[in-house]
Amino acid sequence: AAVTDWYDNVYMPVVEALRRENMLEDFPGHTEGDLYFWIIEHAHYVREETGQPISSWEVARDYARRFGRAPGNLWQRFRRRLMALLLPSHLEPGPPAGTWRSERLNEEAPLVLFRDILVTLTGAETGWLALSQAAEIARREGGTLRGLHVMREDSTEARARGQAILDEFAFRCDAIGVPHSAKLVVGDVAEEIVDRARWADLVVINQRREHGQVVERLGTIFQEVAAHAARPVLAVPGIRSGCIHRVMLAFDGSPEAREGLHLLCHMLDKWGVSAVVLTVATSNGAQQILDEAVTFVRECQGHEVTARLESGPVAETIIRVLGEENADLLVMGSYRHPPLLKAVLGSMVDQVLREASFPVLISR
Incomplete structure (x- = not known):
């Protein structure tokens, strides 16, 4: 009975995670049993380091990313090491949206x-x-x-x-x-x-x-x-802010802002908040961008949101509309420019954060 319980509740969840991630392709010549024992050891290390329980599939994915021999993982490790040699850490590119x-x-x-x-x-x-x-x-x-x-x-x-x-x-x-x-x-x-x-x-x-x-x-x-x-x-x-009752999403159609749509839908459905979607017109397609976001929210959870299409300097307009809508939380996309270019040109995200007296959730 003890062996059966271990097999069903300890061994198989890890093996199923390996199969979902196709991890045997990352470690040619090895068996699921080999990977199981390596990942269990890695899981112990991770849990000691973090002080928190980590799911089997997350540990398996991290192990493949660190040690897998598939071309994609090898290239990513080589790329990270090369970037570390060539650029200061704050100028290295970040992970892709999503x-x-x-x-x-x-x-x-x-x-x-x-x-x-x-x-x-x-x-x-x-x-x-x-x-x-x-x-x-x-x-x-x-x-x-x-x-x-x-x-x-x-x-x-x-x-x-x-x-x-x-x-x-x-x-x-x-x-x-x-x-x-x-x-x-x-x-x-x-x-x-x-x-x-x-x-x-x-x-x-x-x-x-x-x-x-x-x-x-x-x-x-x-x-x-x-x-x-x-x-x-x-x-x-660095000032006291209240409870979150109304959320505003600054949406420009970028991949990072689209991740913000997923966050907003979750908050509408699970937190019981109301919401505003703002698009600042910087091109002729601004209305279409805003309509796309509103349609996504309606189809995702069936919630209605206030739609605002505004013109003007982007950062100043975001802060102004958030005040007009009495929103408690701003959701916006992360940095769009590569860090080296951002260091030269500055960032709209930074402009908002300099003036923000409210929490800002930056979607990745």
Whole structure:
């Protein structure tokens, strides 16, 4: 009976994940049994590193990405190493739009988007506002908050401070009543967040402010994470924001903005919010772009949304309309230009974030 139970509930779920991902093609000359034992070992490593349970199919996919010999995986590893040699990390290109849905959602996943929410912890007072916003989403989704504090150097003082931050995080989560876990790690802050984001569904970062302005506007930790994490990123302003009742999607027809449509449909269906879809006219096809978005939402969940077609400077128009519509959350696509070009030209996303007094969910 014990062997049968192990076979049905432990061994076969992993093997089924291998078959779904066609992983034997990545490891020619090996059997499903070989891969099973390798992946179990990899799963133990991942769970020790993250402090959270990881599904069999996610571990299998990560193992293939890291070690598989299929041409696609070999090329991606070579490309990442080459980029690391040629470009600073903040100028490397990010993942393609939609990566987060293909990596984290499958037909067996529960009907939630944000099961695991990665919350970056700094210990700053404004940073706890981001925790409050993350907790609201966790309650709506039945999700778990995964706290992360990154030490730039490993020292007794840094570890003591880091542990104090994790203790405060646990205390606040218990008081709010949301499930939680936390990790203390050493390394480059942005790189650690991006690396651990692949085991999350949402990354929450506080936008620190000084005298009303976002600090370190170019090359910040936030911008590196938003450009390179293959997950939606929630930027929370360093001021208190209320509950989310009305959501506005800034839609320009880009692949990144189309990912925002999936987020908006989920919020309409599961959160009970109302919504606005805004398109700022920058071309003759703006009305068609807006109509496409509204039609998608109606066909997806049958919900009605307010449609706004406006003209003017894009960032200023987004902020103006959000105020007029009394929206509590802005959803918009991530950076469209490659990071090197963005560094020269600037970004509309950055322009909005500089002025935002509301949370901004950046879809990937």
